[in-house]
Amino acid sequence: MPTRRHFLIGFAAAPIALPGLAQASDAPAQLSLTPTCSDDDDLTQRQTEGPYFSMESPEKQDFANDAPDGERMTLAGYVLTQNCRPVSKALIELWHADETGRYDNSGYKLRGHQFTDAEGKWWFETIVPGLYPGRTRHYHLKVQRPGGSVLTTQLYFPGEPLNERDRIFNETLLLDVSPTDDGKFGRYDFIVA
Structure with a gap:
């Protein structure tokens, strides 16, 4: 079974897989429910x-050291416009919560930000969050293209x-999650106005 690093290297090396374009048989499939940039309503x-x-929050990509006992998770994706153009910067x-469902409210454990690269790619090394009372397992995110409004989701x-x-x-808002030898790899592409 491949590792999270294997998935991340493949993700980083691959061109954007846009809806409606032919993909190689070994290319990752998009979740059917994930919004696509081909429709203004999505x-x-x-x-x-x-x-x-x-x-x-601090600028950082690696959250894994904040929760050494948590199950490792790599989150990755693109930020795209409604016209399927990658959004750089x-x-x-x-x-998110730690593996026990607790949030760090006095510091910045499992909290941080980064900026997309020139191709609109982003990724974080983190953990699978624990269950917070009354909620299902989830991550919180804010996404903002340069000069645009903030998407909170x-x-x-x-x-x-x-x-x-x-x-x-x-x-x-479901992640496309794949198991790996050393945790999980999750992908989601944000479509912003």
Whole structure:
């Protein structure tokens, strides 16, 4: 079985896989429910930021050292416009619970931001968040293209038993998750106005 690094190298080396274009048989498939940039109505859905957002997070990609006992997860994707153009230098901010479902509200563990590269790619090395009481497993994110408005949303895990009971769960915000030898690899492409 491949590792998270294998998936990340493949992701970083691959060109953008746009909806409607022929893909090689070994190319990763897009989730059918994930918004695509081919339809103006399919922008990434907004969701509440929740009670635990902290301003002025540090710029970082590696959250894994913040929770050494957590199951490793690589999150990756693109930021694209409605016209399927990659957005470089878009801000991606991530925060989430640790493996026990707790948020760090006094510091910046499992909190940080980065900027997309010239091809609109982003990725974080982190962990699978634990269950927070009353919610399904999720990540919180903010995405902002240069000069654009801030998209605040959440990303979810497919097959989670609590998805159906979570009052704000949205199936268009499901990650495409693959198991690896050393954790999980999750992908989501943000479509922004």
